[in-house]
Amino acid sequence: MMxxxxxxxxxxxxxxxxxxxxxxxxxxxxxxYYSFTDYSGMGSPEFIGLANYTxxxxxxxxLQAFFNTWYIWGINFFFQIxxxxxxxxxxxxxxxxxxxxxxFRAVFYLPNLITIASVALLFGILxxxxxxxxxxxxxxxxxxxxxxxxxNSPTTARWSVALIGAWMxxxxxxxxxxxGISGISRDYYESALIDxxxxxxxxxxxxxxxxxxxxxxxxxxxxxxxxxxFDLPMLITDGLGSPQGSLNTMVxxxxxxxxxxxxxxxxAAVAYGLFLITVFFSFLTFKAMYRKxxx
Numbered sequence: 001m002m003x004x005x006x007x008x009x010x011x012x013x014x015x016x017x018x019x020x021x022x023x024x025x026x027x028x029x030x031x032x033y034y035s036f037t038d039y040s041g042m043g044s045p046e047f048i049g050l051a052n053y054t055x056x057x058x059x060x061x062x063l064q065a066f067f068n069t070w071y072i073w074g075i076n077f078f079f080q081i082x083x084x085x086x087x088x089x090x091x092x093x094x095x096x097x098x099x100x101x102x103x104f105r106a107v108f109y110l111p112n113l114i115t116i117a118s119v120a121l122l123f124g125i126l127x128x129x130x131x132x133x134x135x136x137x138x139x140x141x142x143x144x145x146x147x148x149x150x151x152n153s154p155t156t157a158r159w160s161v162a163l164i165g166a167w168m169x170x171x172x173x174x175x176x177x178x179x180g181i182s183g184i185s186r187d188y189y190e191s192a193l194i195d196x197x198x199x200x201x202x203x204x205x206x207x208x209x210x211x212x213x214x215x216x217x218x219x220x221x222x223x224x225x226x227x228x229x230f231d232l233p234m235l236i237t238d239g240l241g242s243p244q245g246s247l248n249t250m251v252x253x254x255x256x257x258x259x260x261x262x263x264x265x266x267x268a269a270v271a272y273g274l275f276l277i278t279v280f281f282s283f284l285t286f287k288a289m290y291r292k293x294x295x
Contacts, residue, residue, distance in 0.1 A: 031268045031271055031272070032268070033045075034264055034265050034268035035052055035053070035265065035268035035269040035271070035272050036049060036050070036052065036265075037052075037265045037268075038051075038052075038265045039264045039265040039268075040262045040263065040265075041262050041264050042262075045265065048265070052266050052268070052269035053273070055266065055269075056266075056269055056270065056273050061245070061248070062253060062270065062273075064248060065241070065245075065248045065249055065250045065252070065253040066250060066277075068158065068241075068245070068246060068247065068248055068249055069227055069229060069251075071162075072158055072162045072226070072229060072233075072247075072249065073162075073222075073223070073226030073227065073229065074162075075158070075162035075163070075166070076162040076163075076165040076166045076169070076222075076226060077166075077219075077222050077223075077226060078166075079162075079163060079166040079170070080165075080166040080169050080173055080222070081173060081215075081219075081222075083166070083170045083174075084170045084171075084173035084174040084177050085177060087104075087108070087170075087174050088174055088177040088178050088181055089199075089203060089207065091104070091178065092178065092181045093199065095193070095199075101178070105171075105175055105178070108170065108171030108174050109171035109172060109174075109175060110171065111167055111168045111169075112168055112169060112172050114168075116231040116232060117231075117235060119164065119168065119232065120231075120232060120235035120236045121235075123160070123236065124236055127150040127151055127160055129147055129148075129149040129150075129151075129152070130147055132147070132150070134150070135147040135148060135150075151236065151237060151243070152243050153243060154244050154245075154246030155246075157237070157242075157243055157246050157247055158247065160236075161232055161236065161247060164236075165226075165229070165232065173222075176214060176217070176218055177211070177215075177218070179214075180211050180213075180214030181207065181211065184206070184210050184211070188206050188210075189206065192205075192206060212289065215289070216285075216286065216289040219285055219289070220282050220286060223278070223281060223282060223285060224278055224282060227250065227274065227277065227278050227281075228250075228251050228274075228278075229249050229251065230249060230251035230252050233247035233248070233249050234252055234255070239252075239256075240256060240260075241253070250270070250274050250277075251274065253270065254267050254270040254271055254274065255267075257270060
C-alpha cells in the first residue's frame with residue numbers, strides 16, 4: 001500500500017518537474033551550448049569553441065556596458081540605502097515615537113508597484129528638454145538659466161536612470177531594514193538611553209552591528225538586481241543605449257545582440273559572462289561582509 005501511495009506522490013509532482021525542465025533547465029543548457037557556436041537563429045549552429053568568450057574580453061562595447069552597469073547601480077544603491085537607513089532610524093527612534101508607520105510604509109513602497117513602462121513614460125515627460133516639468137521648475141526657481149537636455153548627455157542620463165531606480169526601490173529596502181530593526185531587542189536602546197548615549201552612538205554601536213546580516217542581504221540582492229538592469233534604460237531612450245552608449249547596460253547589450261542583430265551565439269556567451277560576473281562579485285561581497293562580522 002505504501003509503495004502505491006509513493007507512486008501517487010510522484011504522479012502529483014511530475015507536472016511541476018516537466019514544466020521546470022522544459023522552461024528552466026532546457027533553456028539554460030541550450031544557451032550554454034549556443035555560447036560555443038556561431039548562430040543567427042536560422043539554420044544550424046556552427047561550433048566555434050571559445051571564440052565568443054575570447055571576443056567578450058576584448059569587446060569595447062561590452063566593456064563599456066560593464067562600466068555603465070556598475071556606474072548606474074553604484075549611484076542607485078548609495079541613495080537607496082542612505083534614504084532607507086535614515087527613514088528606518090527615524091521611525092525606530094524610541095525618543096521620537098513616530099506614528100503612522102504602516103501608512104508611510106505603504107507610501108514608500110508604492111513606486112515599486114508601478115509598472116516600469118509607466119515610470120519610463122512619466123520621467124520621459126518630467127525630464128523633457130523644452131517642455132519638461134523639471135526644467136520649467138528649475139527655470140522658475142532661477143537655478144538654471146536655460147533648459148537642460150537631461151537624457152542627451154551621458155552623465156545626466158546615467159544619473160537620471162540611477163536616481164529613478166533609487167526612488168523606485170528605497171521603499172522596498174526601507175521595509176526590509178525596518179523588519180531587521182524590529183527584531184533588535186528594545187532593551188539595548190533603552191539601556192543606551194539610560195546611559196546617555198546619543199543617536200549617533202546608538203546607531204553605530206547597536207543598530208549597524210546587529211543589522212549586518214540584513215545589510216548583507218540587501219547589498220547582495222541589490223547587486224544581483226543592479227547588474228541585470230535592463231527595462232528602464234531600454235524604455236527611456238531609443239533602446240540602443242543612447243546617448244553615446246551611456247545607458248547601454250550588460251543586459252541591454254545582450255538583448256540587442258540577440259534580438260536586434262540576430263547574434264544568438266555571442267548573446268549566449270554574454271549571458272554566461274554576466275552570470276559569472278554576478279556570482280564572482282556576490283561571493284566577494286559576502287566574504288568581505290562576513291569577515292568584518294567575524295572580526
